[in-house]
Amino acid sequence: MKRVLVTGASGFIGSHLVSALVSDGVQVVGLDYAPPRFEDTVGELMGSPLFMPVHLDLTSDSLDAVVAGCDTVFHLAAKPGVRGSWGDDFGNYVTANVLGTHRLLEACWRARTSRVVYASSSSVYGAVRAPSGEDDDCRPMSPYGVTKLAGEQLCLAYARRHDNPLSVVALRYFTVYGPRQRPDMAFGRLLLAAYTGLPLTLYGDGTQRRDFTYVSDVVAATMAAAKIDAQEEIINVGGGASVSMIEAIDIASEVAGRPVPLTAVAAQPGDVPATRADLSLARELLGYQPAVDIREGLARQAEWLRGLPAELVSTFTTELSGSAR
Numbered sequence: 001m002k003r004v005l006v007t008g009a010s011g012f013i014g015s016h017l018v019s020a021l022v023s024d025g026v027q028v029v030g031l032d033y034a035p036p037r038f039e040d041t042v043g044e045l046m047g048s049p050l051f052m053p054v055h056l057d058l059t060s061d062s063l064d065a066v067v068a069g070c071d072t073v074f075h076l077a078a079k080p081g082v083r084g085s086w087g088d089d090f091g092n093y094v095t096a097n098v099l100g101t102h103r104l105l106e107a108c109w110r111a112r113t114s115r116v117v118y119a120s121s122s123s124v125y126g127a128v129r130a131p132s133g134e135d136d137d138c139r140p141m142s143p144y145g146v147t148k149l150a151g152e153q154l155c156l157a158y159a160r161r162h163d164n165p166l167s168v169v170a171l172r173y174f175t176v177y178g179p180r181q182r183p184d185m186a187f188g189r190l191l192l193a194a195y196t197g198l199p200l201t202l203y204g205d206g207t208q209r210r211d212f213t214y215v216s217d218v219v220a221a222t223m224a225a226a227k228i229d230a231q232e233e234i235i236n237v238g239g240g241a242s243v244s245m246i247e248a249i250d251i252a253s254e255v256a257g258r259p260v261p262l263t264a265v266a267a268q269p270g271d272v273p274a275t276r277a278d279l280s281l282a283r284e285l286l287g288y289q290p291a292v293d294i295r296e297g298l299a300r301q302a303e304w305l306r307g308l309p310a311e312l313v314s315t316f317t318t319e320l321s322g323s324a325r
């Protein structure tokens with residue numbers, strides 16, 4: 001990799017990917033339409049000659065100049081979140097996740113880009129058997145999952161164009177956590193509930209299970225996906241263990257040294273009972289092996305949360321009303 005483009009560079013996973021690429025000596029163009037959510041996100045990279053941040057909207061701005069000269073595009077920009085994708089906001093999910101992906105792929109085609117690594121999601125599977133294999137049927141249980149599947153399939157269609165040098169690796173990430181996690185996601189809220197004593201809204205009875213994946217493992221898989229010999233591949237990236245929300249709450253409480261107060265409400269539409277990744281293909285093609293287990297990962301996230309400025313924590317605290325992804 002000489003020069004790469006990362007879309008969604010200000011976001012949770014994108015910012016970790018940018019840092020890891022720059023540490024490896026790769027020249028990175030980091031595209032996002034929003035400023036970094038956390039001060040530590042890409043602040044440390046701002047002076048680096050290897051990092052060029054660009055503020056563009058994938059859905060409306062011209063992308064040719066930023067895609068040109070990048071041999072690899074890591075496409076992480078998206079409107080994420082299962083629950084918000086029902087109802088009137090769906091148009092924004094389609095615009096960001098489908099039309100934005102389409103515009104990026106058109107720019108890649110014009111630039112003769114050789115590899116796109118697409119951030120897909122376990123939400124494309126729906127309530128299927130666990131562990132899920134890449135060849136399993138996809139039956140998304142949420143509009144968000146539908147847009148991620150559409151984005152994934154669009155990428156693969158462009159890789160099949162006979163006049164396109166593009167190859168695509170779509171990575172199906174399973175619930176990612178760690179420092180800088182999106183404030184709407186479960187683990188940050190769990191830890192915040194422990195520290196503030198404000199109750200966490202738990203959707204369902206807590207028996208829902210997730211294959212929680214620490215962000216540095218996701219980043220390692222994503223970087224490996226840029227280098228493998230492939231024309232079109234779909235590969236699961238999971239944490240390697242299935243953990244229930246109740247178990248996660250217990251671990252968060254141990255890590256924080258305080259109980260996590262809970263308010264239980266009914267499960268929400270789109271919440272699947274369990275996710276679990278079959279990691280055979282990731283091991284074979286990416287040499288992937290998750291390195292951070294949930295106890296260690298939650299401890300690192302808690303340490304990061306404790307170091308955040310008080311004003312930021314207080315804005316999260318006022319929003320502490322959702323949970324369990």
Ligand code: NAD
Nearest residue numbers: 008011012013033034057058076077078119121173175176
């Ligand atoms: P995030 O919201 O933190 O990051 C996404 C970034 O994309 C944001 O900084 C946002 O500003 C940017 N963005 C959105 N629309 C844009 C547009 N039109 N133009 C330019 N920038 C735009 O989300 P994340 O959790 O880091 O997720 C990154 C990717 O991984 C997404 O594609 C998501 O669907 C996928 N994913 C995440 C998880 C997870 O557990 N976090 C799981 C599966 C898949």
